[in-house]
Amino acid sequence: MARLERDFFLQDTVSAAQKLLGRYLVRTDGGEVMVCRITETEAYVGAVDKACHAYGGRRTKRTETLYAAPGTSYVYMIYGMYNCLNFVTGPEGVASAVLIRGCVPVYGADAVARRRFGVDASEMSAYQRKNFMNGPGKLCRGLSIGRELNALPLGNDALYLAYDLPEFGLERRPAALPFHTGKRIGIDYAEEAIDFPWRFWVDE
DNA sequence: TTCAGGATGTACT
DNA sequence: GTACATCCTGAAC
Numbered sequence A: 001m002a003r004l005e006r007d008f009f010l011q012d013t014v015s016a017a018q019k020l021l022g023r024y025l026v027r028t029d030g031g032e033v034m035v036c037r038i039t040e041t042e043a044y045v046g047a048v049d050k051a052c053h054a055y056g057g058r059r060t061k062r063t064e065t066l067y068a069a070p071g072t073s074y075v076y077m078i079y080g081m082y083n084c085l086n087f088v089t090g091p092e093g094v095a096s097a098v099l100i101r102g103c104v105p106v107y108g109a110d111a112v113a114r115r116r117f118g119v120d121a122s123e124m125s126a127y128q129r130k131n132f133m134n135g136p137g138k139l140c141r142g143l144s145i146g147r148e149l150n151a152l153p154l155g156n157d158a159l160y161l162a163y164d165l166p167e168f169g170l171e172r173r174p175a176a177l178p179f180h181t182g183k184r185i186g187i188d189y190a191e192e193a194i195d196f197p198w199r200f201w202v203d204e
Numbered sequence B: 001t002t003c004a005g006g007a008t009g010t011a012c013t
Numbered sequence C: 001g002t003a004c005a006t007c008c009t010g011a012a013c
Helices: A007-010 A013-019 A063-067 A109-117 A127-131 A136-142 A193-194
Strands: A024-029 A034-043 A072-079 A081-090 A096-107 A159-164 A178-182 A199-201
Touching: A007 A013, A013 A034, A013 A072, A013 A096, A024 A096, A063 A072, A072 A136, A081 A136, A096 A136, A096 A199, A109 A127, A109 A136, A109 A178
Parallel strands: none
Antiparallel strands: A024 A034, A024 A159, A034 A096, A034 A199, A072 A081, A081 A096, A178 A199
16 A cells, blocks of 8 residues: 655645545544545645635634645635545645545445435435535545544544555556646635636546 | 525634 | 635426
């Protein structure tokens, strides 16, 4: 098993967002292991990006995590009832991160489906299957990711990223998966940053 | 299938 | 008090 390490998160945030596509997100909760393949990401770069919580060097209790070491998790609550998962990029002291917007379960799908819908994966409706983990709030619900997982350092076992997981029959995927590029979602307040093409996704 | 509206809590003004 | 890196429901088509 090869985890994504510090050097991965030290690269340019936009590159990191692209290269996270196809990587495995591994979550262990209540003794259950759940693995998902990442399908959608967005880049947030504090220095130049009005959509980033830490734009212009903004430092508050919430944004403090964005200045942490590369690879640190950043989980925040949005709209009162959902959480969003990010991983911090760049050197310590530089505020930038990649938002994980979507993924598909590849191991432990029943555990994910129970957290998401309260039923096993085989009992999901067509509608539920279609809307399983295709959004940042849904993804956190399915993996039981809350703010207690905010600011977890690289190297923890509760939540990490990996290139491959041979113990679960999951091989490493190509480094340069073909991906789509577009504008980010839900940042209508961000002025010129609205149009930054920093959202990336793969078909599968 | 698309769409409007509401839910809900925390951070920050 | 306001805004928010969202999602679900129900109604109309």
